[in-house]
């Protein structure tokens with residue numbers, strides 16, 4: 147048995163406690179900083195992390211958990227899987243080209259990392275891909291940490307998960323080629339004197355075919371057979387390994403990591419002789435660990451394993467840095483919380499407590515309460531509503547609209563900060579927001595959009611804003627979590643019963659509507675998304691929490707309607723995110739209640755009120771039937787960025803309501819050409835009746851600049867007008 151220190155974590159946040167990496171990246175992209183400055187910030191953040199983990203007493207430190215953009219992208223670059231069109235002079239520029247596109251070259255697809263709100267770049271692998279290892283990044287980090295006096299364990303995405311997540315790689319046809327590079331990597335790391343290496347294989351907590359599980363086994367048999375190599379630690383997370391556990395245990399890998407927060411400690415008999423890295427401290431929530439429960443799980447594992455290492459259930463990438471900085475939080479809420487630093491301390495403490503631990507009886511399981519009933523509301527079937535809305539709204543065919551947000555100016559962000567710190571009063575702030583709404587309305591009128599939005603200038607974030615106005619939520623000041631690249635979110639903390647004390651959005655929407663004769667869409671965030679992008683209390687079944695939020699949204703929809711809003715959009719970009727990773731029956735059960743919650747939120751509206759929803763980067767094609775079942779009159783989805791993958795789906799032709807497949811990739815600074823937009827709209831017209839096709843961007847415009855938005859929307863309107871004339 148190769149000794150493994152008593153405690154570790156699977157990974158750590160990398161954006162910086164004060165979002166230093168975000169600032170450095172954006173400065174570099176804007177040409178305000180050099181690549182050396184960006185690299186220096188990265189090195190400082192890595193050093194600070196290793197020092198801090200060491201100070202907290204953590205036994206084994208990870209490295210290579212840092213990334214300038216995304217670790218899946220880094221893995222592709224490490225393996226040489228870089229499509230020719232993205233090759234640049236430095237590895238960073240290559241990564242940025244793949245993630246963000248360059249002039250004339252659209253970026254690679256981006257999608258959610260399992261059921262988290264982190265997004266990874268989908269590698270593109272083709273028959274022409276020549277894998278060629280460049281170990282510079284993991285080796286560089288090992289050396290860098292060593293120079294600081296820290297021995298580390300490089301963390302890498304495992305070869306099988308890497309391929310399963312890739313476009314063109316998921317049939318595993320290239321597994322042997324990739325394994326050849328991983329074998330070389332093991333040799334290089336051994337040469338560096340690395341004792342342990344961590345390969346992440348989270349893909350195996352989802353349903354996998356027998357062939358995929360056999361491939362996992364074959365991969366680690368091969369890597370295990372490398373003669374000169376570090377000890378192998380294969381980590382799984384976001385659930386239990388199921389049938390993949392015995393397969394993995396049959397290989398020569400020395401350590402296996404299990405998520406014991408989400409996965410039950412079952413089937414552990416196969417772990418004899420192995421080191422088990424036991425994930426008992428959750429990396430997915432912000433609650434303090436239940437110490438007794440964690441110790442029971444550790445003891446259960448210790449009965450079977452040769453060695454037990456206390457760890458987090460997954461990387462701490464998904465939680466903020468440090469709760470002690472949150473001095474604005476209600477102390478009664480704060481004392482229930484643990485962020486990354488506190489979780490590391492818990493891991494260390496549990497490892498110290500383990501040898502003499504005493505078991506306590508298991509607490510009673512919380513009995514799930516009956517689901518809130520779904521009121522059907524007064525809505526008629528779609529065809530009836532569509533006729534009523536056509537009459538009420540009088541929209542042209544191929545209506546052009548946007549998803550809600552307009553560019554967030556630095557001025558507004560500064561004003562919000564000044565309001566928070568008391569330097570700006572409520573009335574002055576309100577004046578600035580109103581001025582921005584007016585500018586956005588005038589712009590849309592000038593450009594000729596058909597359904598306008600107020601631009602969401604009052605919102606820092608589509609979930610946080612609602613959390614700030616609902617009871618039962620707390621919001622943090624510094625609790626940032628990486629979403630993708632330089633983008634971070636500050637998930638609210640849903641700790642109690644949810645209630646809406648007063649209308650939230652009505653005054654902004656009404657003000658916008660007062661400025662124009664065109665319809666202005668009211669913009670709300672849906673119950674599933676509000677919950678999915680928050681850290682949620684764990685003492686109630688999730689479904690019940692979602693229904694509480696649905697009731698609050700329902701009140702807002704009704705108030706908007708009463709104030710004269712003819713179109714209300716309730717966004718659910720996270721609908722697919724909460725989908726259970728394992729089990730068809732579980733997924734169906736989830737979709738059933740998630741859809742019910744959405745309908746509860748929206749079905750209070752009358753037939754003449756048009757309900758829109760928006761799903762963006764959610765692989766909508768995989769849950770199309772559920773999306774249809776939401777019964778929204780119009781659904782907008784991302785499509786431009788994924789090159790209209792959705793429209794290639796045969797099931798789309800059966801979609802029964804209005805659909806706006808995005809024709810403008812808002813993640814790229816690039817403005818699409820008229821020819822590109824026309825091609826996208828035509829692709830939609832080829833599968834859907836013209837009266838149900840909408841023209842809109844992939845998502846909100848808040849990350850773009852006004853010149854980009856103006857150019858892109860001008861293009862959308864021109865194309866819609868041209869095609870309309872030919873219908």
Ligand code: MET
Pocket residue numbers: 549550551608669717719760762845846847848
């Ligand atoms: C991530 S979906 C964003 C929807 C929101 N209405 C916006 O336009 O920003």
Ligand SMILES: [Zn+2]
Pocket residue numbers: 549719760761762763844845846
């Ligand atoms: Zn979106």
